Amino acid sequence: MKKKILIVSYYWPPAGGPGVQRWLKFTKYLPEYGFEPFVYIPENPSYPILDDSLEKEISSKVKILKNRIWEPYQIAEKISKKNKNYKAGQFETEKKESLISQLSVFIRGNFFIPDARKYWIQPSINFLEKFLNNHEIDYLVTTGPPHSMHMIGLGLKERFPLLKWIADFRDPWTQISYYSQLKLTSWADKKHKFLEKKVLQKADLILSTSYTDKVNFEKLGAKKVSCITNGFDSESQINLPSSSLFILSYVGMLETLRNPTNLWEVLQDLLLNNENFKKDFQLRFVGKIADSILEKIKHSSLKDHTTILGYVSHEEAIQEMNQSNLLLITNFPEEKSKGIIPGKLFEYLASNKTILSLGYPDSDVKKILQETQAGEHFTFDDYDKLKSFILDEYLKWKNNLPTNKVYSTQKFHRKELTKKLVECLEGL
Incomplete structure (x- = not known):
């Protein structure tokens, strides 16, 4: 009998860039190992890069679930075009950073915790709770960033404690290179680290994409970590x-x-x-x-x-x-x-x-x-x-x-x- 796996991801074709590749490829090959993959994605995402060519790589054996998301980026991008870069995790260091850019980064780091997709967390938990009650899912995977995906996993794990939850970190959370540039208050810094630790300790398995990240996650309190790098097809x-x-x-x-x-x-x-x-x-x-x-x-x-x-x-x-x-x-x-x-x-x-x-x-x-x-x-x-x-x-x-x-x-x-x-x- 096939095992069923549910993947919660913000990025999915037609999104472009490296973030979409990892689980697009895993779901391509998982059926060969006896797995039936379900992928939960936003219905109306705000992707920083589009690549329509990736849509033809979606396996016909993948079942897609969609739910609407509200994101503040449309408003943010009207205030400053650089917010489109921040959406993609790009934080440039400039000698004369404008006040608007400084304010945008401050708001992003201190008011949108863990990130600007936070408003999708509770609707997704409610949506997927109904799905899980009607389907026998063996494994739940959340892949981030955005780390709001892991908060969805945390909420579902609390409601379904026997469900095996895998938190896949394509990039670290508080140890990512630009974390120090988010202009965080001490309260916000503690909040990020608190949520990160909760995910690391509650997930049944943490996946890292590098050897160093694996060691760092273990130091932060993760109970089980495996390193599976990215790859090529x-x-x-x-x-x-x-x-x-x-x-x-x-x-x-x-x-x-x-x-x-x-x-x-x-x-x-x-x-x-x-x-x-x-x-x-x-x-x-x-x-x-x-x-x-x-x-x-x-x-x-x-x-x-x-x-x-x-x-x-x-x-x-x-x-x-x-x-x-x-x-x-x-x-x-x-x-x-x-x-x-x-x-x-x-x-x-x-x-x-x-x-x-x-x-x-x-x-x-x-x-x-x-x-x-x-x-x-x-x-x-x-x-x-x-x-x-x-x-x-x-x-x-x-x-x-x-x-x-x-x-x-x-x-x-x-x-x-x-x-x-x-x-x-x-x-x-």
Whole structure:
């Protein structure tokens, strides 16, 4: 007999971005392991990014439940356009932040606890209570952020104590990189931490997406934690003809706080001192890039070697990865980024292209790159090593030497990760 699993998620196609990928893929493969998935989502969400191409990836075996949501973002975005960025978890640090921006962040952190989807919590608990009374559900999954999803899980666990509840943290709550920028009062800080601890202690299983987050959740009092990283699916493993240029691509969103200034300096150095490199090199941005980064590039020698594609569909992003020679991934240089593993890393791995990573010295990304031998990790202070690495990769390409490898990445395939998830569920 099939086991039934109910997933509570804010993000679902046509939402774009990395937040939607995780459970879209789990629900694709769960039926192969004897599970019948139900997904509960908002009927009228306010998504920061749309990608209609993802809708065709929804498994026909998934049953969708919808309920209307009220969100304050329509009002907030009229006050300040930056509230659309805050909705997506983007908090830029500016030297002269406007009073309206400061006020928006203050309100977001102190009045909308845990987040602006809080008004969906009680209606969802009431809606799903009726559903659970009429359906024999074996497992309840809540995936956040937004962490209001976990508050829905907490409310349902209190009403159905025998229901196995899994709280999936795609990102941490109070330990996320921008938490310190929310301008929290001491009361609000305590409230966030109180609710977080309650979820960590009441859930039957906590899922983390990084090794460091797993350790941190255990320190915060979670009784059982498993790490299941994000991954890649079969459509990421495609072969495309090579370009006539040596291409370094960054795919995804790049904020000011993750701006790899040393890399831009290295590239300008190579353009200035290597005529062949200057003739062959192209830098490509696929996704939303902070205006401050683009402005500096426009006023540098990189300008004539840079292509900016903006946000593209997931399919197009994968094609761009597969046509590149080097794939760039960056993280915050501070220790708080140690456990951040951007979802695109795994699709980078699937492309079998060389990965260039910058960030905190002892990071989970570095651990994965060392394990798979898929690239090199550098700090924001490295210059000579970074320059040497790029030049070596360029010369391999220029001399038609093999640069692509078949990395040991199969453990990060979505089907393998779903198998690991099933083992965790059956162990409860």
